[in-house]
Amino acid sequence: MSAQPETTRKHQYEAAKLAKRLRHQVGQAIADFNMIEDGDTVMVCLSGGKDSYTLLDVLLSLQAKAPVRFELVAVNLDQKQPGFPAHVLPEYLAARGVPFHIIEQDTYSTVTRVIPQGKTMCSLCSRLRRGALYQWAAANGVSKIALGHHRDDILGTFFLNLFYQAQLKAMPPKLRSDDGRHVVIRPLAYCRESDIAEYAEARRFPIIPCNLCGSQENLQRQAVKRMLEDWEKTQPGRAENIFRALGSVSPSQLADRNLFDFAALGAREDAPRADAHQWLAGSPDAP
Numbered sequence: 498m499s500a501q502p503e504t505t506r507k508h509q510y511e512a513a514k515l516a517k518r519l520r521h522q523v524g525q526a527i528a529d530f531n532m533i534e535d536g537d538t539v540m541v542c543l544s545g546g547k548d549s550y551t552l553l554d555v556l557l558s559l560q561a562k563a564p565v566r567f568e569l570v571a572v573n574l575d576q577k578q579p580g581f582p583a584h585v586l587p588e589y590l591a592a593r594g595v596p597f598h599i600i601e602q603d604t605y606s607t608v609t610r611v612i613p614q615g616k617t618m619c620s621l622c623s624r625l626r627r628g629a630l631y632q633w634a635a636a637n638g639v640s641k642i643a644l645g646h647h648r649d650d651i652l653g654t655f656f657l658n659l660f661y662q663a664q665l666k667a668m669p670p671k672l673r674s675d676d677g678r679h680v681v682i683r684p685l686a687y688c689r690e691s692d693i694a695e696y697a698e699a700r701r702f703p704i705i706p707c708n709l710c711g712s713q714e715n716l717q718r719q720a721v722k723r724m725l726e727d728w729e730k731t732q733p734g735r736a737e738n739i740f741r742a743l744g745s746v747s748p749s750q751l752a753d754r755n756l757f758d759f760a761a762l763g764a765r766e767d768a769p770r771a772d773a774h775q776w777l778a779g780s781p782d783a784p
């Protein structure tokens with residue numbers, strides 16, 4: 498037997514294992530957070546990047562055997578960036594037989610007009626993109642909006658908030674949009690970015706780069722991303738532990754008085770309480 502078929506077999510075995518792992522993680526996240534319910538119309542926001550292609554692909558494969566009946570519709574926003582290959586997604590989606598819609602809205606001009614040259618445009622760009630997608634969802638009977646954020650996006654946001662905003666918060670697997678009209682789900686919440694990248698390559702998705710516009714992620718986000726990538730190599734398991742910790746919070750072991758009533762912990766329930774002013778009045782620093 499030649500070496501080539503053996504290598505190919507091994508490769509196929511690994512690819513099948515990876516696909517199974519991703520399907521399992523997505524199925525688990527959907528079940529844990531009750532992301533998809535019977536009768537849902539799930540809009541998969543497709544950017545042309547590896548994450549959203551993977552999301553659509555895995556949801557399509559789960560749909561066939563899901564315990565509930567749901568519809569999928571893929572939606573892309575053509576933001577009119579120069580050089581955007583507008584034919585790629587329609588061709589891919591038509592070939593796969595997926596119902597889809599392309600929204601055409603020139604958010605690129607708005608972003609480049611409003612953001613000074615050399616500054617990161619991604620934040621405004623994403624906000625405008627979200628607005629256009631949510632509006633389409635509201636007008637077309639969509640009950641769930643699925644985004645392609647994965648475990649490492651969630652961890653990245655967690656550390657950005659921790660390091661630069663002094664807040665202990667990340668990016669939830671499921672949320673209601675600020676205007677209250679939409680339920681947003683992140684079925685890839687348990688999936689590692691490196692797995693998704695490998696899967697996207699194996700499945701040969703026709704990737705469209707997001708940075709056609711020439712913008713870069715801001716420096717803080719880049720630094721956090723590098724930190725997580727370093728950990729993946731030098732501290733395997735650390736990122737996974739931190740992610741698991743996000744689902745295992747002990748409010749009484751932190752210091753947020755809104756989450757846990759520390760003041761109520763007393764030796765005697767009827768003991769009078771002094772406020773901060775009264776405590777500080779006796780200190781040497783008091784005015």
Ligand code: SF4
Nearest residue numbers: 618619622707710712
């Ligand atoms: S890289 Fe460009 S297209 Fe992508 S989010 Fe940033 S500004 Fe928008």
